[in-house]
Amino acid sequence: MKCCENCFNDVDIKARIRDIDERGDCDFCHSKNVYSLDIKKAINNENYAENIIFDFEGLLNLYIVYDLNKSPALEKLDDESHKLADQLFNNTNIFNLPSNEISKLLKELLHRKYIENKELFNSLVIPRYLLNDNLMKNNGIFKGKTWESFERDIKYNNRFHSTMTNENILMEFFEATTVSLPVGSEFYRARISNNGDPIPGYAMGAAPLGIAGPGRLNASGIGYLYLCERYDVAIAEIKSSLNDLCTVAKFKISSELNLVDLSQINKLSIFQFDNKEQYLMNYEILNKLDYSMRRLSSNQRSEIEYVPTEFISDLIKYMQIDGKKVDGIKYISTIDDETRDIVLFDENKAIQLKDELLTYQVKKISYTNLKKVH
Numbered sequence: 001m002k003c004c005e006n007c008f009n010d011v012d013i014k015a016r017i018r019d020i021d022e023r024g025d026c027d028f029c030h031s032k033n034v035y036s037l038d039i040k041k042a043i044n045n046e047n048y049a050e051n052i053i054f055d056f057e058g059l060l061n062l063y064i065v066y067d068l069n070k071s072p073a074l075e076k077l078d079d080e081s082h083k084l085a086d087q088l089f090n091n092t093n094i095f096n097l098p099s100n101e102i103s104k105l106l107k108e109l110l111h112r113k114y115i116e117n118k119e120l121f122n123s124l125v126i127p128r129y130l131l132n133d134n135l136m137k138n139n140g141i142f143k144g145k146t147w148e149s150f151e152r153d154i155k156y157n158n159r160f161h162s163t164m165t166n167e168n169i170l171m172e173f174f175e176a177t178t179v180s181l182p183v184g185s186e187f188y189r190a191r192i193s194n195n196g197d198p199i200p201g202y203a204m205g206a207a208p209l210g211i212a213g214p215g216r217l218n219a220s221g222i223g224y225l226y227l228c229e230r231y232d233v234a235i236a237e238i239k240s241s242l243n244d245l246c247t248v249a250k251f252k253i254s255s256e257l258n259l260v261d262l263s264q265i266n267k268l269s270i271f272q273f274d275n276k277e278q279y280l281m282n283y284e285i286l287n288k289l290d291y292s293m294r295r296l297s298s299n300q301r302s303e304i305e306y307v308p309t310e311f312i313s314d315l316i317k318y319m320q321i322d323g324k325k326v327d328g329i330k331y332i333s334t335i336d337d338e339t340r341d342i343v344l345f346d347e348n349k350a351i352q353l354k355d356e357l358l359t360y361q362v363k364k365i366s367y368t369n370l371k372k373v374h
């Protein structure tokens with residue numbers, strides 16, 4: 001039987017399947033003539049796909065069978081018990097398959113383990129870390145608490161000295177997303193003119209200290225330079241309306257930059273971490289962080305709504321990766337999934353191209369991909 005690169009979301013597994021360089025038809029997602037993995041070869045040859053079976057077998061250690069006859073104390077975890085395939089479907093981004101197909105694929109890939117212990121595949125299981133409060137306290141980003149309780153704490157209880165976060169754990173995940181931005185990369189910044197005249201170039205940099213309004217990644221008073229990959233998205237992001245005059249400045253990155261790429265924070269592969277329990281217990285938090293970054297800010301959004309992401313930004317600003325400071329954050333544009341924005345803590349890391357200042361008037365606004373919410 002064969003599975004294929006389309007059966008997976010996991011970046012690491014997809015790459016390994018592509019590297020085998022064999023094409024075929026998939027028995028699970030039914031893609032035709034795609035990069036595929038021959039499961040029999042994978043079981044019989046450790047070198048095939050870098051011992052992919054070994055890595056999947058490792059996942060089995062993360063779960064135990066939920067059996068109230070053997071351990072009645074587990075009853076309090078009743079709501080957390082699901083079949084193995086459902087656990088992996090809900091709490092990892094490994095698969096791009098419905099859970100019944102994941103179940104079939106697991107039984108094939110892990111055939112040896114399936115024969116040894118069918119219960120693990122067919123009965124309800126729970127993640128093992130739930131039985132270890134200390135582990136959750138030490139390795140959970142919020143010491144075993146949720147993203148929502150962190151939001152509540154930092155917004156309404158303890159803004160500057162919240163002790164809820166295991167900062168070193170959160171930084172480990174940030175570090176795993178680090179990317180470098182090459183010299184010469186080009187970005188845009190747009191502003192709406194408030195007097196009907198084009199804005200001069202000198203006013204197109206970061207908002208001056210003390211004057212900057214609160215943003216997704218800066219508290220009010222702190223002026224960071226927000227840039228966007230595309231000029232049209234930059235104009236849309238500033239919520240320009242019909243007939244507004246918008247000036248767009250183009251910037252060039254002047255030295256190689258180190259960025260934490262939050263657009264990758266919920267796409268990290270479980271297989272890249274030695275501590276897989278730490279990944280599992282924090283998976284939902286990383287997804288909530290991602291959501292919080294993408295949530296479109298409405299004009300009515302109050303300053304307090306930005307506090308959780310400002311906290312994240314501050315933490316990143318003071319991180320060191322291989323002895324080097326982080327220059328900024330890369331993230332997905334809130335209005336276009338395909339576009340990346342960056343925020344630079346030091347605006348001098350980008351040079352404005354004075355000759356390329358352009359002013360546009362918004363003549364038409366098109367609404368596409370409207371999503372019904374009620």
Ligand SMILES: [Zn+2]
Nearest residue numbers: 004007026029
């Ligand atoms: Zn497939």
